[in-house]
Amino acid sequence: MKTNPNYIYNRKYPSIKDLKEKAKGRIPKFAFDYLEGGCNEEYNLTINESDFDKIKLDPRYLRNYSGVNMKTELFGHVYDAPFGISPIGLQGLMWPNAPEILAKAACKQNVPYVLSTVSTASIERIAEVSHGSFWFQLYHPAEDNLRDDLLRRLVEVECKVLVVLVDVPSFGLRYREIKSGLSMPPKMNIQNVLQAALRPTWSFNTLRHGIPEFATLKPYMEKGMAMSQLGAFMDRTFVGRVNQEKVKAIRDIWKGKLILKGIASEEDAGKAAQLGVDGIIISNHGGRQIDAGESSIDTLKRLVEGYKSHYKVMMDGGIRSGPDIARALATGADFVFMGRPFMYGVGALGEQGGDHTISLFKAQLHQVMEQVGCERAEEMREFLLEI
Ligand SMILES: Cc1cc2nc3c(=O)[nH]c(=O)nc-3n(C[C@H](O)[C@H](O)[C@H](O)COP(=O)(O)O)c2cc1C
Secondary structure: OOOOOOOOOOOOOOOHHHHHHHHHOOOOHHHHHHHHOOOOOOHHHHHHHHHHHHOOEOOOOOOOOOOOEOOEEEOOEEEOOOEEEOOOOOHHHHOOOHHHHHHHHHHHOOOOEEEEOOOOOOHHHHHHHOOOOOEEEEOOEOOHHHHHHHHHHHHHOOOOEEEEEOOOOOOOOOHHHHHHOEOOOEOOOHHHHHHHHOOHHHHHHHHHHOOOOOHHHHHHOOOOOOHHHHHHHHHHHEOOOOOHHHHHHHHHHOOOEEEEEEEOOHHHHHHHHHHOOOEEEEOOHHHOOOOOOOOHHHHHHHHHHHHOOOOEEEEEOOOOOHHHHHHHHHHOOOEEEEOHHHHHHHHHHHHHHHHHHHHHHHHHHHHHHHHHOOOEHHHHHHHEOOO
8 A cells, every 4th residue: 555645744733624723723813804704694605615515526446546646737837736825915914924934835835826916925025935936916906007017026026927806896795804893904903902912922923024014015105104094095006897908908918827816607707718818716705705606616617618628727715625626626627726724824833834734735635636546636527426
């Protein structure tokens, strides 16, 4: 019998659930609520996870088998595994230095890390720590010159993959954030200060690394802008609604790979094909925008057949284990992403959290592939149990 290659990870936390529990005890409540929350009644958030349980795999034990190879080619690069790290805004609020920790771990373990426009580390800083191997997620600016300047900065640091977010035409109503006062701009009320005091490691590290700020956007903010003006700045700086014209304009000037994130309908998947994008990420923003929508895995099921020949079909939302990654690949995804699980890892284990969580997913996926008899990630489709 062959044993798993020795993925180095902390054996006290073999599952994402273990990391989440630990992280909850180390991150102040207002920041953990920001990470955890979905919109409205959190129905979409719930089914994102539970709909994975419906998908079953079909093991083939008697086949000749030469071993697991998880390497996956995507946009001209061979990654070590078929998954990456979704963009998350305000990462450094949930754990100080989180973007740097995750970008470094992703670079070391050769999986993609996607930096959010509204993360707390700048394009240049993440380019430096990841040796230029990161992807960038763009909230679409209202002004063309801001768009062009961000694209120029990306070209300068040789970022090769641009992910344009399309699923935030309005802000989702997230009750947990509303209650904790974590709105735009973030408010440090007495309740939040007390919650921070109960999490000394977080507080100490926040003091050490400095108050989190929107580092990529800093050059465009007026010097000394008060926190109370941040919400208005965001509102006038970005347009939530991205249409075909806006994507076409980017397609014309951006020479790297172009991906649309947040695709959830047949109509938009069709438009993406007409626009000639290189890929889509099927996503409902981790259940944070439309409670009456379907789960990401169900959207993938519905769209994958029609569009796989046009571009790379990727997905995120609700993946919490190696078996879930295998289920998404078996359903037809070319590649998958996870958001919250990596933040649980960093919240639980700090500097080691990125490495640990990537290793955990690799080890779990490796085991499933070996168990069912799948040699390569792109062959996982054969192992979907159709009943
Ligand atoms: C706290 C939080 C902040 C997020 N911020 C962004 C963002 O700035 N840009 C973006 O494209 N998606 C953002 N997302 C959505 C994630 O990229 C991703 O689609 C989602 O987390 C996937 O679901 P999962 O957390 O179940 O893996 C955010 C999600 C969370 C939980």
